Protein backbone atom coordinates (compact mmCIF):
# COMPACT_ATOMS: atom_id res chain seq x y z
CA UNK A 352 0.00 0.00 0.00
CA UNK A 353 1.27 3.51 -0.88
CA UNK A 354 2.47 5.59 2.04
CA UNK A 355 -0.08 8.39 1.42
CA UNK A 356 -2.91 5.88 1.30
CA UNK A 357 -1.71 4.16 4.45
CA UNK A 358 -1.46 7.51 6.23
CA UNK A 359 -4.94 8.56 5.09
CA UNK A 360 -6.36 5.23 6.20
CA UNK A 361 -4.60 5.34 9.58
CA UNK A 362 -5.77 8.96 10.08
CA UNK A 363 -9.35 8.01 9.22
CA UNK A 364 -9.34 5.03 11.61
CA UNK A 365 -7.82 7.14 14.39
CA UNK A 366 -10.31 9.96 13.77
CA UNK A 367 -13.20 7.48 13.79
CA UNK A 368 -12.05 5.91 17.06
CA UNK A 369 -11.59 9.29 18.75
CA UNK A 370 -14.89 10.62 17.39
CA UNK A 371 -16.67 7.45 18.54
CA UNK A 372 -15.17 7.74 22.01
CA UNK A 373 -15.98 11.45 22.22
CA UNK A 374 -19.46 10.86 20.84
CA UNK A 375 -20.13 8.28 23.52
CA UNK A 376 -18.81 10.56 26.24
CA UNK A 377 -20.80 13.54 24.97
CA UNK A 378 -23.94 11.46 24.56
CA UNK A 379 -23.66 10.31 28.19
CA UNK A 380 -23.20 13.90 29.39
CA UNK A 381 -26.03 15.09 27.15
CA UNK A 382 -28.35 12.38 28.52
CA UNK A 383 -27.37 13.34 32.06
CA UNK A 384 -28.03 17.02 31.30
CA UNK A 385 -31.35 16.26 29.60
CA UNK A 386 -32.45 13.98 32.45
CA UNK A 387 -31.50 16.70 34.94
CA UNK A 388 -33.67 19.16 32.98
CA UNK A 389 -36.56 16.72 32.86
CA UNK A 390 -36.04 15.91 36.56
CA UNK A 391 -36.28 19.59 37.38
CA UNK A 392 -39.62 19.73 35.61
CA UNK A 393 -40.79 16.57 37.38
CA UNK A 394 -39.82 18.13 40.69
CA UNK A 395 -42.02 21.11 39.88
CA UNK A 396 -44.86 18.77 39.00
CA UNK A 397 -44.40 16.98 42.31
CA UNK A 398 -44.60 20.30 44.11
CA UNK A 399 -47.74 21.26 42.18
CA UNK A 400 -49.29 17.88 43.00
CA UNK A 401 -48.43 18.37 46.69
CA UNK A 402 -50.05 21.81 46.66
CA UNK A 403 -53.12 20.32 44.96
CA UNK A 404 -53.27 17.58 47.64
CA UNK A 405 -52.95 20.24 50.31
CA UNK A 406 -55.73 22.34 48.78
CA UNK A 407 -57.95 19.26 48.65
CA UNK A 408 -57.22 18.64 52.33
CA UNK A 409 -57.85 22.29 53.07
CA UNK A 410 -61.13 22.29 51.19
CA UNK A 411 -62.49 19.80 53.70
CA UNK A 412 -62.39 22.46 56.48
CA UNK A 413 -64.90 24.83 54.79
CA UNK A 414 -66.89 21.76 53.69
CA UNK A 415 -67.19 20.67 57.31
CA UNK A 416 -68.17 24.19 58.31
CA UNK A 417 -70.90 24.38 55.66
CA UNK A 418 -72.21 20.91 56.46
CA UNK A 419 -72.33 21.79 60.17
CA UNK A 420 -74.14 25.06 59.47
CA UNK A 421 -77.79 25.78 60.20
CA UNK A 422 -80.37 27.13 57.80
CA UNK A 423 -80.44 29.78 56.59
CA UNK A 424 -76.82 29.14 55.69
CA UNK A 425 -74.09 31.47 56.88
CA UNK A 426 -72.97 33.37 53.75
CA UNK A 427 -69.47 33.78 55.20
CA UNK A 428 -69.04 30.01 55.54
CA UNK A 429 -70.34 29.50 52.02
CA UNK A 430 -67.96 32.17 50.71
CA UNK A 431 -65.04 30.42 52.46
CA UNK A 432 -66.01 27.17 50.80
CA UNK A 433 -66.15 28.85 47.42
CA UNK A 434 -62.71 30.42 47.99
CA UNK A 435 -61.30 27.06 49.07
CA UNK A 436 -62.75 25.40 45.99
CA UNK A 437 -61.34 28.16 43.80
CA UNK A 438 -57.93 27.61 45.41
CA UNK A 439 -58.17 23.86 44.76
CA UNK A 440 -59.27 24.44 41.16
CA UNK A 441 -56.41 26.88 40.61
CA UNK A 442 -53.88 24.41 42.03
CA UNK A 443 -55.27 21.64 39.82
CA UNK A 444 -55.33 23.94 36.78
CA UNK A 445 -51.68 24.84 37.33
CA UNK A 446 -50.83 21.16 37.70
CA UNK A 447 -52.77 20.39 34.53
CA UNK A 448 -50.99 23.23 32.71
CA UNK A 449 -47.58 21.99 33.82
CA UNK A 450 -48.56 18.53 32.71
CA UNK A 451 -49.52 19.73 29.23
CA UNK A 452 -46.24 18.43 27.80
CA UNK A 453 -46.38 15.27 29.87
CA UNK A 454 -49.23 13.09 28.63
CA UNK A 455 -48.67 10.03 30.86
CA UNK A 456 -49.14 11.34 34.40
CA UNK A 457 -51.83 13.82 33.22
CA UNK A 458 -54.17 10.99 32.34
CA UNK A 459 -53.44 9.51 35.79
CA UNK A 460 -55.20 12.56 37.28
CA UNK A 461 -58.47 11.90 35.41
CA UNK A 462 -59.98 9.81 38.26
CA UNK A 463 -59.23 12.70 40.64
CA UNK A 464 -61.17 15.22 38.54
CA UNK A 465 -64.13 12.83 38.29
CA UNK A 466 -64.09 12.07 42.01
CA UNK A 467 -63.75 15.78 42.90
CA UNK A 468 -66.80 16.73 40.85
CA UNK A 469 -68.89 13.93 42.41
CA UNK A 470 -67.71 14.75 45.97
CA UNK A 471 -68.55 18.45 45.60
CA UNK A 472 -71.99 17.60 44.23
CA UNK A 473 -72.66 15.35 47.22
CA UNK A 474 -71.53 18.11 49.60
CA UNK A 475 -73.68 20.74 47.88
CA UNK A 476 -76.76 18.47 47.86
CA UNK A 477 -76.30 17.68 51.56
CA UNK A 478 -75.69 21.30 52.50
CA UNK A 479 -78.98 22.22 50.77
CA UNK A 480 -80.93 19.89 53.08
CA UNK A 481 -82.30 21.06 56.48
CA UNK A 482 -79.85 20.15 59.29
CA UNK A 483 -82.22 17.53 60.63
CA UNK A 484 -81.98 15.61 57.39
CA UNK A 485 -78.18 15.67 57.43
CA UNK A 486 -77.95 12.39 59.25
CA UNK A 487 -74.53 11.30 60.62
CA UNK A 488 -74.42 8.57 57.98
CA UNK A 489 -74.97 11.05 55.16
CA UNK A 490 -72.41 13.46 56.65
CA UNK A 491 -69.87 10.62 57.03
CA UNK A 492 -70.49 9.54 53.44
CA UNK A 493 -69.97 13.09 52.13
CA UNK A 494 -66.81 13.62 54.21
CA UNK A 495 -65.53 10.19 53.18
CA UNK A 496 -65.87 11.19 49.55
CA UNK A 497 -63.75 14.25 50.28
CA UNK A 498 -61.23 12.06 52.08
CA UNK A 499 -60.88 9.83 49.06
CA UNK A 500 -59.71 12.75 46.93
CA UNK A 501 -56.40 13.29 48.65
CA UNK A 502 -55.02 9.75 48.13
CA UNK A 503 -55.76 10.21 44.43
CA UNK A 504 -53.66 13.38 44.40
CA UNK A 505 -51.02 11.66 46.51
CA UNK A 506 -50.74 8.96 43.84
CA UNK A 507 -49.57 11.65 41.45
CA UNK A 508 -47.22 13.00 44.13
CA UNK A 509 -45.78 9.52 44.60
CA UNK A 510 -45.21 8.94 40.90
CA UNK A 511 -43.49 12.34 40.47
CA UNK A 512 -41.46 11.76 43.63
CA UNK A 513 -40.18 8.47 42.23
CA UNK A 514 -39.38 10.04 38.88
CA UNK A 515 -37.47 12.87 40.60
CA UNK A 516 -35.63 10.43 42.87
CA UNK A 517 -34.40 8.49 39.84
CA UNK A 518 -32.86 11.62 38.38
CA UNK A 519 -31.60 13.04 41.68
CA UNK A 520 -30.81 10.12 44.01
CA UNK A 521 -29.09 12.66 46.27
CA UNK A 522 -32.38 14.33 47.16
CA UNK A 523 -34.44 11.14 47.51
CA UNK A 524 -34.59 11.42 51.32
CA UNK A 525 -35.60 15.07 51.22
CA UNK A 526 -38.40 14.26 48.81
CA UNK A 527 -39.49 11.38 50.98
CA UNK A 528 -39.73 13.72 53.96
CA UNK A 529 -41.61 16.30 51.93
CA UNK A 530 -44.02 13.59 50.90
CA UNK A 531 -44.41 12.57 54.56
CA UNK A 532 -45.29 16.17 55.50
CA UNK A 533 -48.04 16.15 52.86
CA UNK A 534 -49.34 12.93 54.34
CA UNK A 535 -49.02 14.39 57.83
CA UNK A 536 -51.06 17.40 56.72
CA UNK A 537 -53.67 15.05 55.34
CA UNK A 538 -53.94 13.02 58.53
CA UNK A 539 -53.95 16.17 60.65
CA UNK A 540 -56.85 17.34 58.48
CA UNK A 541 -58.59 14.03 58.96
CA UNK A 542 -58.15 14.34 62.72
CA UNK A 543 -59.95 17.65 62.57
CA UNK A 544 -62.59 16.26 60.25
CA UNK A 545 -63.22 13.38 62.67
CA UNK A 546 -64.76 15.99 65.01
CA UNK A 547 -66.98 17.53 62.33
CA UNK A 548 -70.05 15.38 62.94
CA UNK A 549 -69.94 15.48 66.80
CA UNK A 550 -69.37 19.27 66.73
CA UNK A 551 -72.05 19.81 64.09
CA UNK A 552 -74.69 17.68 65.85
CA UNK A 553 -73.57 18.56 68.54
CA UNK A 554 -73.26 15.25 70.32
CA UNK A 555 -70.76 13.50 72.57
CA UNK A 556 -68.00 11.50 70.99
CA UNK A 557 -68.85 7.84 70.58
CA UNK A 558 -66.47 5.03 71.29
CA UNK A 559 -65.97 4.69 67.53
CA UNK A 560 -65.04 8.40 67.37
CA UNK A 561 -62.48 7.90 70.14
CA UNK A 562 -61.00 4.89 68.39
CA UNK A 563 -60.79 6.82 65.16
CA UNK A 564 -59.12 9.75 66.90
CA UNK A 565 -56.72 7.33 68.57
CA UNK A 566 -55.87 5.72 65.26
CA UNK A 567 -55.33 9.06 63.53
CA UNK A 568 -53.19 10.40 66.37
CA UNK A 569 -51.08 7.25 66.20
CA UNK A 570 -50.59 7.62 62.48
CA UNK A 571 -49.78 11.34 62.90
CA UNK A 572 -47.19 10.60 65.57
CA UNK A 573 -45.71 7.88 63.39
CA UNK A 574 -45.39 10.35 60.50
CA UNK A 575 -43.86 12.95 62.83
CA UNK A 576 -41.20 10.45 63.97
CA UNK A 577 -40.46 9.43 60.38
CA UNK A 578 -40.03 13.07 59.42
CA UNK A 579 -37.71 13.63 62.37
CA UNK A 580 -35.44 10.60 61.70
CA UNK A 581 -32.05 12.08 60.86
CA UNK A 582 -31.32 10.92 57.35
CA UNK A 583 -29.20 13.46 55.54
CA UNK A 584 -27.35 16.75 55.82
CA UNK A 585 -30.67 18.44 55.34
CA UNK A 586 -31.72 17.61 58.90
CA UNK A 587 -29.01 19.83 60.32
CA UNK A 588 -30.00 22.79 58.12
CA UNK A 589 -31.09 25.66 60.41
CA UNK A 590 -34.12 26.42 58.25
CA UNK A 591 -35.30 22.82 58.44
CA UNK A 592 -34.64 22.62 62.19
CA UNK A 593 -36.61 25.83 62.72
CA UNK A 594 -39.51 24.57 60.60
CA UNK A 595 -39.64 21.26 62.51
CA UNK A 596 -39.55 23.11 65.85
CA UNK A 597 -42.37 25.40 64.69
CA UNK A 598 -44.44 22.38 63.62
CA UNK A 599 -43.92 20.77 67.05
CA UNK A 600 -44.78 23.98 68.77
CA UNK A 601 -47.85 24.96 66.79
CA UNK A 602 -49.44 21.78 65.53
CA UNK A 603 -48.28 19.14 67.97
CA UNK A 604 -48.82 21.42 70.96
CA UNK A 605 -51.62 23.93 70.17
CA UNK A 606 -53.39 21.91 67.43
CA UNK A 607 -53.46 18.66 69.35
CA UNK A 608 -54.46 20.50 72.51
CA UNK A 609 -57.56 21.81 70.72
CA UNK A 610 -58.54 18.26 69.76
CA UNK A 611 -57.88 17.12 73.33
CA UNK A 612 -60.13 19.95 74.58
CA UNK A 613 -63.03 18.64 72.50
CA UNK A 614 -62.38 15.10 73.75
CA UNK A 615 -62.25 16.18 77.37
CA UNK A 616 -65.45 18.24 77.03
CA UNK A 617 -67.15 15.19 75.55
CA UNK A 618 -65.92 12.91 78.32
CA UNK A 619 -66.98 15.42 80.98
CA UNK A 620 -70.36 15.85 79.28
CA UNK A 621 -69.74 19.57 78.84
CA UNK A 622 -70.77 21.68 75.87
CA UNK A 623 -68.03 22.01 73.30
CA UNK A 624 -68.22 25.78 73.33
CA UNK A 625 -67.68 25.90 69.58
CA UNK A 626 -69.27 24.61 66.49
CA UNK A 627 -67.55 23.00 63.47
CA UNK A 628 -66.73 26.30 61.82
CA UNK A 629 -65.22 27.80 64.95
CA UNK A 630 -63.23 24.64 65.54
CA UNK A 631 -61.95 24.76 61.95
CA UNK A 632 -61.05 28.43 62.33
CA UNK A 633 -58.80 27.60 65.25
CA UNK A 634 -57.54 24.19 64.10
CA UNK A 635 -56.73 24.82 60.45
CA UNK A 636 -54.07 27.53 61.08
CA UNK A 637 -52.31 25.08 63.42
CA UNK A 638 -51.58 22.88 60.39
CA UNK A 639 -49.82 25.69 58.51
CA UNK A 640 -46.33 24.92 60.01
CA UNK A 641 -46.60 21.39 58.56
CA UNK A 642 -46.95 22.92 55.12
CA UNK A 643 -44.21 25.41 55.92
CA UNK A 644 -41.91 22.46 56.70
CA UNK A 645 -42.96 20.86 53.42
CA UNK A 646 -42.10 24.04 51.55
CA UNK A 647 -38.70 24.34 53.26
CA UNK A 648 -37.91 20.75 52.32
CA UNK A 649 -39.06 21.28 48.76
CA UNK A 650 -37.03 24.47 48.47
CA UNK A 651 -34.00 22.58 49.68
CA UNK A 652 -34.70 19.77 47.21
CA UNK A 653 -35.04 22.25 44.41
CA UNK A 654 -31.83 24.02 45.36
CA UNK A 655 -29.96 20.74 45.30
CA UNK A 656 -31.65 19.64 42.07
CA UNK A 657 -30.70 22.97 40.52
CA UNK A 658 -27.13 22.40 41.66
CA UNK A 659 -27.22 18.95 40.02
CA UNK A 660 -28.68 20.46 36.87
CA UNK A 661 -26.00 23.16 36.81
CA UNK A 662 -23.31 20.54 37.48
CA UNK A 663 -24.66 18.42 34.58
CA UNK A 664 -24.64 21.51 32.34
CA UNK A 665 -21.13 22.36 33.46
CA UNK A 666 -19.95 18.80 32.79
CA UNK A 667 -21.60 18.84 29.37
CA UNK A 668 -19.87 22.12 28.45
CA UNK A 669 -16.60 20.77 29.85
CA UNK A 670 -17.01 17.54 27.86
CA UNK A 671 -17.72 19.61 24.72
CA UNK A 672 -14.63 21.74 25.30
CA UNK A 673 -12.46 18.70 26.05
CA UNK A 674 -13.89 16.96 22.97
CA UNK A 675 -13.17 19.98 20.80
CA UNK A 676 -9.66 20.26 22.26
CA UNK A 677 -8.98 16.55 21.62
CA UNK A 678 -10.24 16.83 18.03
CA UNK A 679 -8.17 19.96 17.47
CA UNK A 680 -5.08 18.31 18.98
CA UNK A 681 -5.62 15.20 16.83
CA UNK A 682 -6.07 17.28 13.68
CA UNK A 683 -2.96 19.30 14.50
CA UNK A 684 -0.98 16.16 15.28
CA UNK A 685 -1.99 14.51 12.02
CA UNK A 686 -1.25 17.70 10.09
CA UNK A 687 2.19 17.95 11.73
CA UNK A 688 2.98 14.28 11.09
CA UNK A 689 1.85 14.74 7.49
CA UNK A 690 3.82 17.94 7.00
CA UNK A 691 6.92 16.94 8.95
CA UNK A 692 7.16 13.22 8.13
CA UNK A 693 4.91 11.96 5.34
CA UNK A 694 5.35 14.80 2.84
CA UNK A 695 9.18 15.02 3.30
CA UNK A 696 9.37 11.22 2.98
CA UNK A 697 7.40 11.34 -0.25
CA UNK A 698 9.59 14.17 -1.53
CA UNK A 699 12.70 12.22 -0.54
CA UNK A 700 11.33 9.13 -2.30
CA UNK A 701 10.67 11.15 -5.45
CA UNK A 702 14.15 12.69 -5.18
CA UNK A 703 15.74 9.22 -4.85
CA UNK A 704 13.74 7.98 -7.86
CA UNK A 705 14.87 11.06 -9.85
CA UNK A 706 18.49 10.49 -8.79
CA UNK A 707 18.15 6.86 -9.82
CA UNK A 708 16.95 8.04 -13.24
CA UNK A 709 19.87 10.44 -13.52
CA UNK A 710 17.70 13.55 -13.10
CA UNK A 711 19.51 15.97 -10.79
CA UNK A 712 17.40 19.02 -11.65
CA UNK A 713 15.70 19.45 -8.26
CA UNK A 714 17.70 19.57 -5.03
CA UNK A 715 15.94 17.86 -2.04
CA UNK A 716 14.37 20.63 0.12
CA UNK A 717 14.27 20.74 3.95
CA UNK A 718 17.90 19.67 4.45
CA UNK A 719 18.22 22.28 7.20
CA UNK A 720 15.90 20.35 9.49
CA UNK A 721 17.45 19.23 12.74
CA UNK A 722 15.99 15.71 12.93
CA UNK A 723 16.26 12.28 11.33
CA UNK A 724 14.34 13.41 8.23
CA UNK A 725 16.85 16.29 7.98
CA UNK A 726 19.73 13.77 8.24
CA UNK A 727 18.18 11.73 5.44
CA UNK A 728 17.61 14.81 3.25
CA UNK A 729 21.20 15.96 3.85
CA UNK A 730 22.45 12.50 2.91
CA UNK A 731 20.28 12.75 -0.22
CA UNK A 732 21.74 16.17 -1.03
CA UNK A 733 25.26 14.69 -0.66
CA UNK A 734 24.26 11.74 -2.82
CA UNK A 735 22.91 14.15 -5.42
CA UNK A 736 26.08 16.27 -5.36
CA UNK A 737 28.26 13.15 -5.67
CA UNK A 738 26.10 11.79 -8.46
CA UNK A 739 26.28 15.12 -10.27
CA UNK A 740 30.10 15.12 -9.92
CA UNK A 741 30.22 11.57 -11.17
CA UNK A 742 27.99 12.44 -14.09
CA UNK A 743 30.14 15.49 -14.90
CA UNK A 744 33.29 13.38 -14.77
CA UNK A 745 31.66 10.74 -16.94
CA UNK A 746 30.63 13.36 -19.51
CA UNK A 747 34.15 14.81 -19.41
CA UNK A 748 35.62 11.36 -19.91
CA UNK A 749 33.32 10.66 -22.86
CA UNK A 750 34.17 14.05 -24.35
CA UNK A 751 37.89 13.46 -23.90
CA UNK A 752 37.66 10.00 -25.42
CA UNK A 753 35.75 11.45 -28.36
CA UNK A 754 38.32 14.22 -28.70
CA UNK A 755 41.14 11.72 -28.56
CA UNK A 756 39.43 9.57 -31.08
CA UNK A 757 38.94 12.58 -33.34
CA UNK A 758 42.51 13.63 -32.88
CA UNK A 759 43.71 10.15 -33.64
CA UNK A 760 41.66 10.08 -36.84
CA UNK A 761 42.05 13.68 -37.92
CA UNK A 762 44.85 15.50 -39.62
CA UNK A 763 45.95 18.24 -37.24
CA UNK A 764 46.31 20.89 -40.01
CA UNK A 765 43.40 20.42 -42.40
CA UNK A 766 40.84 18.72 -40.14
CA UNK A 767 40.18 15.96 -42.69
CA UNK A 768 41.00 12.30 -42.04
CA UNK A 769 44.63 11.38 -41.61
CA UNK A 770 46.35 8.52 -43.28
CA UNK A 771 45.78 6.07 -40.41
CA UNK A 772 42.02 6.70 -40.33
CA UNK A 773 41.84 6.63 -44.11
CA UNK A 774 43.65 3.30 -44.21
CA UNK A 775 41.21 1.86 -41.68
CA UNK A 776 38.21 3.17 -43.65
CA UNK A 777 39.75 1.98 -46.89
CA UNK A 778 40.26 -1.53 -45.59
CA UNK A 779 36.64 -1.66 -44.47
CA UNK A 780 35.46 -0.49 -47.80
CA UNK A 781 37.71 -2.89 -49.67
CA UNK A 782 36.25 -5.77 -47.65
CA UNK A 783 32.79 -4.55 -48.61
CA UNK A 784 33.78 -4.34 -52.26
CA UNK A 785 35.14 -7.84 -52.17
CA UNK A 786 32.01 -9.15 -50.46
CA UNK A 787 29.70 -7.44 -52.93
CA UNK A 788 31.87 -7.98 -55.98
CA UNK A 789 32.23 -4.24 -56.50
CA UNK A 790 35.18 -2.20 -57.78
CA UNK A 791 36.97 0.17 -55.41
CA UNK A 792 38.86 3.18 -56.77
CA UNK A 793 41.51 5.42 -55.18
CA UNK A 794 42.47 8.91 -56.34
CA UNK A 795 45.87 10.09 -55.18
CA UNK A 796 46.85 13.72 -55.83
CA UNK A 797 49.81 15.91 -55.04
CA UNK A 798 50.10 19.74 -55.13
CA UNK A 799 52.32 20.85 -57.99
CA UNK A 800 55.47 22.76 -57.15
CA UNK A 801 54.50 23.15 -53.61
CA UNK A 802 58.05 23.65 -52.50
CA UNK A 803 58.12 26.95 -54.42
CA UNK A 804 54.98 28.11 -52.51
CA UNK A 805 56.81 27.49 -49.25
CA UNK A 806 59.87 29.08 -50.56
CA UNK A 807 58.11 32.13 -52.01
CA UNK A 808 55.51 32.85 -49.33
CA UNK A 809 56.67 30.98 -46.30
CA UNK A 810 55.69 27.76 -44.57
CA UNK A 811 52.53 29.32 -43.06
CA UNK A 812 51.30 30.29 -46.48
CA UNK A 813 52.00 26.69 -47.57
CA UNK A 814 49.85 25.48 -44.62
CA UNK A 815 47.03 27.84 -45.66
CA UNK A 816 47.19 26.46 -49.18
CA UNK A 817 46.94 22.88 -47.86
CA UNK A 818 43.98 23.84 -45.64
CA UNK A 819 42.19 25.56 -48.52
CA UNK A 820 42.78 22.65 -50.91
CA UNK A 821 41.32 20.28 -48.30
CA UNK A 822 38.24 22.53 -48.06
CA UNK A 823 37.82 22.76 -51.83
CA UNK A 824 38.06 18.98 -52.23
CA UNK A 825 35.74 18.27 -49.27
CA UNK A 826 33.15 20.68 -50.68
CA UNK A 827 33.35 18.99 -54.07
CA UNK A 828 32.73 15.47 -52.77
CA UNK A 829 29.38 13.80 -52.31
CA UNK A 830 28.15 11.61 -49.45
CA UNK A 831 30.15 8.46 -49.12
CA UNK A 832 33.21 9.93 -50.86
CA UNK A 833 36.03 10.41 -48.38
CA UNK A 834 39.20 12.49 -48.49
CA UNK A 835 42.33 12.28 -46.34
CA UNK A 836 45.71 13.88 -46.15
CA UNK A 837 48.06 11.12 -47.12
CA UNK A 838 51.21 12.96 -46.08
CA UNK A 839 52.97 16.32 -46.78
CA UNK A 840 51.21 17.94 -49.76
CA UNK A 841 49.73 14.61 -50.89
CA UNK A 842 45.97 13.82 -50.56
CA UNK A 843 43.90 10.73 -51.25
CA UNK A 844 40.24 10.42 -52.22
CA UNK A 845 38.16 7.27 -52.11
CA UNK A 846 34.90 7.47 -54.10
CA UNK A 847 31.96 5.17 -53.43
CA UNK A 848 32.19 1.86 -55.23
CA UNK A 849 32.82 2.69 -58.87
CA UNK A 850 34.88 1.73 -61.80
CA UNK A 851 37.98 3.39 -63.30
CA UNK A 852 36.05 5.63 -65.63
CA UNK A 853 33.86 7.18 -62.91
CA UNK A 854 36.89 7.61 -60.64
CA UNK A 855 38.76 9.31 -63.44
CA UNK A 856 35.86 11.68 -64.00
CA UNK A 857 35.79 12.54 -60.30
CA UNK A 858 39.55 13.17 -60.30
CA UNK A 859 39.13 15.44 -63.28
CA UNK A 860 36.41 17.38 -61.50
CA UNK A 861 38.60 17.82 -58.43
CA UNK A 862 41.59 18.90 -60.50
CA UNK A 863 39.49 21.53 -62.19
CA UNK A 864 38.09 22.77 -58.87
CA UNK A 865 41.59 23.17 -57.37
CA UNK A 866 43.03 24.90 -60.42
CA UNK A 867 40.03 27.14 -60.75
CA UNK A 868 39.87 28.25 -57.11
CA UNK A 869 41.98 31.34 -56.32
CA UNK A 870 43.57 30.95 -52.87
CA UNK A 871 43.72 34.14 -50.80
CA UNK A 872 46.47 34.10 -48.18
CA UNK A 873 46.19 35.89 -44.85
CA UNK A 874 48.59 38.57 -46.06
CA UNK A 875 46.35 39.28 -49.03
CA UNK A 876 48.27 37.43 -51.71
CA UNK A 877 46.16 35.49 -54.14
CA UNK A 878 47.54 32.22 -55.42
CA UNK A 879 46.44 29.67 -57.92
CA UNK A 880 47.75 26.18 -57.50
CA UNK A 881 47.29 22.98 -59.42
CA UNK A 882 47.57 19.35 -58.52
CA UNK A 883 48.38 16.14 -60.36
CA UNK A 884 46.14 13.10 -60.00
CA UNK A 885 46.70 9.35 -60.22
CA UNK A 886 43.67 7.04 -60.34
CA UNK A 887 43.61 3.26 -59.74
CA UNK A 888 40.90 0.65 -59.28
CA UNK A 889 40.91 -2.67 -57.42
CA UNK A 890 38.55 -5.49 -58.16
CA UNK A 891 38.18 -9.12 -57.33
CA UNK A 892 38.74 -11.28 -54.33
CA UNK A 893 42.47 -10.64 -54.12
CA UNK A 894 42.37 -6.87 -54.23
CA UNK A 895 44.66 -5.27 -51.63
CA UNK A 896 44.81 -1.67 -50.44
CA UNK A 897 48.61 -1.43 -50.73
CA UNK A 898 48.44 -2.59 -54.32
CA UNK A 899 45.73 -0.07 -55.00
CA UNK A 900 47.78 2.78 -53.54
CA UNK A 901 50.81 1.64 -55.34
CA UNK A 902 48.96 1.63 -58.67
CA UNK A 903 47.54 5.09 -57.96
CA UNK A 904 51.00 6.35 -56.99
CA UNK A 905 52.43 5.12 -60.27
CA UNK A 906 49.65 6.90 -62.16
CA UNK A 907 50.37 10.09 -60.15
CA UNK A 908 54.02 9.81 -60.98
CA UNK A 909 53.08 9.63 -64.61
CA UNK A 910 50.88 12.70 -64.27
CA UNK A 911 53.81 14.65 -62.81
CA UNK A 912 56.05 13.43 -65.46
CA UNK A 913 53.59 14.23 -68.20
CA UNK A 914 53.40 17.88 -67.25
CA UNK A 915 51.43 18.10 -63.95
CA UNK A 916 47.90 19.50 -63.50
CA UNK A 917 46.52 16.40 -65.09
CA UNK A 918 44.92 13.07 -64.31
CA UNK A 919 46.49 9.75 -65.12
CA UNK A 920 45.01 6.39 -64.44
CA UNK A 921 46.60 3.02 -63.92
CA UNK A 922 47.81 1.37 -67.00
Ligand SMILES: Nc1nc2c(ncn2[C@@H]2O[C@H](COP(=O)(O)OP(=O)(O)OP(=O)(O)O)[C@@H](O)[C@H]2O)c(=O)[nH]1
Pocket residue numbers: 797798799800801802803805809810811812813814817838839840911915
Ligand atom coordinates in the same frame (compact mmCIF):
# COMPACT_ATOMS: atom_id res chain seq x y z
N1 LIG B 1 54.10 24.41 -45.67
C1 LIG B 1 54.22 23.08 -45.69
N2 LIG B 1 55.02 22.51 -46.49
C2 LIG B 1 55.14 21.12 -46.50
C3 LIG B 1 54.41 20.33 -45.65
N3 LIG B 1 54.70 18.99 -45.86
C4 LIG B 1 55.61 19.01 -46.84
N4 LIG B 1 55.88 20.29 -47.23
C5 LIG B 1 56.80 20.77 -48.24
O1 LIG B 1 56.35 20.37 -49.51
C6 LIG B 1 57.48 20.40 -50.38
C7 LIG B 1 57.42 19.26 -51.28
O2 LIG B 1 58.38 19.50 -52.28
P1 LIG B 1 58.67 18.48 -53.37
O3 LIG B 1 58.56 17.06 -52.86
O4 LIG B 1 59.96 18.82 -53.89
O5 LIG B 1 57.61 18.69 -54.52
P2 LIG B 1 57.09 19.96 -55.27
O6 LIG B 1 57.85 21.20 -54.93
O7 LIG B 1 55.60 20.07 -54.92
O8 LIG B 1 57.26 19.63 -56.72
P3 LIG B 1 56.43 18.54 -57.47
O9 LIG B 1 55.73 17.69 -56.53
O10 LIG B 1 57.37 17.80 -58.25
O11 LIG B 1 55.50 19.33 -58.29
C8 LIG B 1 58.68 20.37 -49.46
O12 LIG B 1 59.36 21.59 -49.56
C9 LIG B 1 58.12 20.18 -48.07
O13 LIG B 1 58.89 20.87 -47.10
C10 LIG B 1 53.54 20.96 -44.77
O14 LIG B 1 52.86 20.37 -43.98
N5 LIG B 1 53.50 22.33 -44.82
